Amino acid sequence: MNGKHAAPDPTGAAQTIRADGAGPVSAIAHPTTAVTQAATGTGPASGAVGGDAIEAVGLTKRFGRHDALRQVDFAVPRGSVYGLIGPNGAGKTTTMRILLDIIRPTSGRTSLAGTDSRTGGPALRRRVGYLPGELILQGRISGRRLLSHYAAVSGPVPRGRIADLADRLRLDLDRPVRKLSKGNKQKLGLIQAFMHDPEVLVLDEPTSGLDPLIQREFLAMVRQARDEGRTVLLSSHVISEIQEAADAVVILRDGVVVEVAGVEHLRRSAVRRVRLQVRDGDGRALDDALADAGLTSVVLHPRDGVVDVEAEAGGPVQPLLHALAGLPVTDLVLEEPDLQDAVLRLYGPDQHGPEQRGSDHRGPDLLDPSPSSTVRPATEHETTEAGR
Numbered sequence: 131m132n133g134k135h136a137a138p139d140p141t142g143a144a145q146t147i148r149a150d151g152a153g154p155v156s157a158i159a160h161p162t163t164a165v166t167q168a169a170t171g172t173g174p175a176s177g178a179v180g181g182d183a184i185e186a187v188g189l190t191k192r193f194g195r196h197d198a199l200r201q202v203d204f205a206v207p208r209g210s211v212y213g214l215i216g217p218n219g220a221g222k223t224t225t226m227r228i229l230l231d232i233i234r235p236t237s238g239r240t241s242l243a244g245t246d247s248r249t250g251g252p253a254l255r256r257r258v259g260y261l262p263g264e265l266i267l268q269g270r271i272s273g274r275r276l277l278s279h280y281a282a283v284s285g286p287v288p289r290g291r292i293a294d295l296a297d298r299l300r301l302d303l304d305r306p307v308r309k310l311s312k313g314n315k316q317k318l319g320l321i322q323a324f325m326h327d328p329e330v331l332v333l334d335e336p337t338s339g340l341d342p343l344i345q346r347e348f349l350a351m352v353r354q355a356r357d358e359g360r361t362v363l364l365s366s367h368v369i370s371e372i373q374e375a376a377d378a379v380v381i382l383r384d385g386v387v388v389e390v391a392g393v394e395h396l397r398r399s400a401v402r403r404v405r406l407q408v409r410d411g412d413g414r415a416l417d418d419a420l421a422d423a424g425l426t427s428v429v430l431h432p433r434d435g436v437v438d439v440e441a442e443a444g445g446p447v448q449p450l451l452h453a454l455a456g457l458p459v460t461d462l463v464l465e466e467p468d469l470q471d472a473v474l475r476l477y478g479p480d481q482h483g484p485e486q487r488g489s490d491h492r493g494p495d496l497l498d499p500s501p502s503s504t505v506r507p508a509t510e511h512e513t514t515e516a517g518r
């Protein structure tokens with residue numbers, strides 16, 4: 131993601147995983163559950179007890195004169211999966227690198243597994259699995275040797291665990307890492323993040339480069355981690371996988387949190403596309419019903435004694451059905467609301483006054499998206515952006 135922005139590394143932790151034999155292999159720790167439990171007195175299952183496993187409080191990060199993050203606040207409850215999403219340059223990688231104490235914030239603080247990122251040191255990193263956004267894997271050694279080197283440095287990994295993960299992800303561990311394709315390097319990165327069964331997983335664009343079958347397997351691994359009480363924060367540009375894997379999302383834009391919301395909640399807040407066919411007759415009754423239904427972006431296509439209507443509807447379906455009840459409807463299609471629609475509205479041009487930035491992380495009130503009535507019956511073939 132942002133490996134190009136080589137930031138100073140006050141902790142000695144490397145963002146990239148190197149296997150070229152020169153310099154540190156990686157400062158990313160690879161502990162076992164046993165080590166985790168020894169260090170904390172609790173295992174991941176203790177996540178069920180509650181509390182927040184990941185926390186960012188008043189996080190601001192300035193690179194020169196550029197504010198990459200401004201007063202970012204969010205918390206991820208133990209045992210849940212959160213997506214960290216937003217347009218390019220929104221600050222996702224920066225947030226994750228601060229969480230891992232790879233870079234330090236200008237102000238604010240973060241914690242992982244209840245421990246301050248800045249003071250947790252190696253003991254904390256052993257409890258965390260981290261996949262950097264940009265992996266650099268070079269060198270002649272095989273994936274197997276690289277992973278066992280990590281395991282030797284960071285502590286034992288459960289016997290058979292690496293082989294199991296490699297099987298799941300269909301990775302040939304005997305190939306030299308420099309010969310691996312981008313997707314296969316990504317698999318190696320995922321194995322190192324998961325192999326020690328960490329309490330907290332911070333994954334920067336984990337499915338980047340993976341084929342669809344392996345993406346599915348990865349999503350299953352995430353669900354399994356959650357079922358075991360672990361906590362996952364993952365960034366992605368693929369909204370469908372966020373919809374599938376995450377309980378909630380933190381949406382960043384231009385370094386500001388514009389929304390923190392449950393995925394299902396956000397999805398239901400999105401507009402649905404509506405298509406209906408009505409027998410041609412009383413035009414005024416149709417206009418009135420469409421207005422009552424609160425439809426937006428209405429386009430009418432009269433033809434052969436019927437009118438095809440395309441529109442968008444927000445909010446609950448009951449008022450819509452009620453409004454349409456008196457019409458001679460011959461066909462009705464109500465599409466599922468799509469998370470992507472809800473999210474893209476938040477990615478788009480500014481919907482906040484500047485005064486709200488940095489302080490209001492609720493963003494626009496999508497949770498009650500009662501559409502302003504912009505019903506405008508259009509002439510045949512006319513398209514309208516009203517209500518978008």
Ligand SMILES: Nc1ncnc2c1ncn2[C@@H]1O[C@H](COP(=O)(O)OP(=O)(O)OP(=O)(O)O)[C@@H](O)[C@H]1O
Pocket residue numbers: 131132135136137193196197198216217218219220221222223224225
């Ligand atoms: N080390 C750095 N030095 C200077 N600017 C940086 C550095 N790292 C990040 N930035 C800037 O901070 C902003 C946020 O970058 P970041 O990589 O966190 O975004 P992102 O949301 O991960 O983007 P993408 O989706 O494109 O990967 C960008 O404007 C980026 O150019």
